[in-house]
Amino acid sequence: MHTDRREFLKQVATVAGGVVLLPVVTACSSAQEQGGKAGAYASPPQTKPEGFDPIAYNKARGNKGAIPESYLDDINGPDGKLKHLGKHLPYVPTLEGAEVPAGFMALMWGDASKGYAKHPNAPKNESNNNEGHWYNWIRVRKAIDGEAEELKSEFHGWPDVVEGDSGKYAVQGGGEITADAGKNTVYLVGMPQDVKPGDTVRIWAHCLTHGEYVDYITV
Numbered sequence: 476m477h478t479d480r481r482e483f484l485k486q487v488a489t490v491a492g493g494v495v496l497l498p499v500v501t502a503c504s505s506a507q508e509q510g511g512k513a514g515a516y517a518s519p520p521q522t523k524p525e526g527f528d529p530i531a532y533n534k535a536r537g538n539k540g541a542i543p544e545s546y547l548d549d550i551n552g553p554d555g556k557l558k559h560l561g562k563h564l565p566y567v568p569t570l571e572g573a574e575v576p577a578g579f580m581a582l583m584w585g586d587a588s589k590g591y592a593k594h595p596n597a598p599k600n601e602s603n604n605n606e607g608h609w610y611n612w613i614r615v616r617k618a619i620d621g622e623a624e625e626l627k628s629e630f631h632g633w634p635d636v637v638e639g640d641s642g643k644y645a646v647q648g649g650g651e652i653t654a655d656a657g658k659n660t661v662y663l664v665g666m667p668q669d670v671k672p673g674d675t676v677r678i679w680a681h682c683l684t685h686g687e688y689v690d691y692i693t694v
Contacts, residue, residue, distance in 0.1 A: 516540040519679055522618050523691040530560050533688050542686035561591030563688040565613075565678045568647055568661060575663070580694065582613065582662045582678065583647065594682075596633050596657030606683060609633035610662060613642065613680040617670045618691050624667035633657065641665075670694060 516539040537550055549559045562585040575581050584594035599607035616625040628642030634652045645661040646652045652660055670676055675693045
């Protein structure tokens with residue numbers, strides 16, 4: 476049985492234009508994680524629950540430990556839906572002139588058409604101990620009960636692909652990926668082979684700064 480996150484801490488004593496690059500992806504089994512560490516909150520449902528509300532779900536799960544304590548006032552505040560929770564929900568963007576290879580999908584975060592703030596990205600800055608701001612892992616799984624292939628794309632840095640990455644970046648509309656605070660960054664992630672058009676997939680991803688978020692998308 477999982478303990479409360481605070482108790483757990485006590486117990487441990489303290490694409491648009493240009494060439495599209497294909498990401499290499501890693502298949503892995505579903506497991507509870509928060510930036511690679513175990514958390515005191517439930518793994519997301521394999522299938523999309525009836526009446527699923529991604530804002531309410533991620534807010535509740537975040538308050539149980541999936542989102543850092545430093546960000547809880549923001550997600551629970553009056554602007555929580557549009558500026559904070561909605562900003563971290565995935566969507567498949569329209570990419571003018573883009574070529575997304577078969578077997579892969581493009582994702583962005585914070586759908587402006589729904590009134591959500593667009594998710595920015597920022598590099599690590601060792602001079603001021605800034606760890607950076609981007610999605611460091613994204614897991615894609617067909618939303619069915621039981622066995623299903625799950626692919627995890629990893630991003631160890633931004634704006635450049637670095638050694639050990641299994642995902643790639645592109646830019647919506649072309650241009651520099653760092654323009655407009657990186658809000659036009661497109662994440663190229665692997666699509667499981669058992670997914671076909673019309674299927675619903677579960678997107679389970681971790682923002683390096685603001686924790687885990689879950690949603691379901693029909694492809």
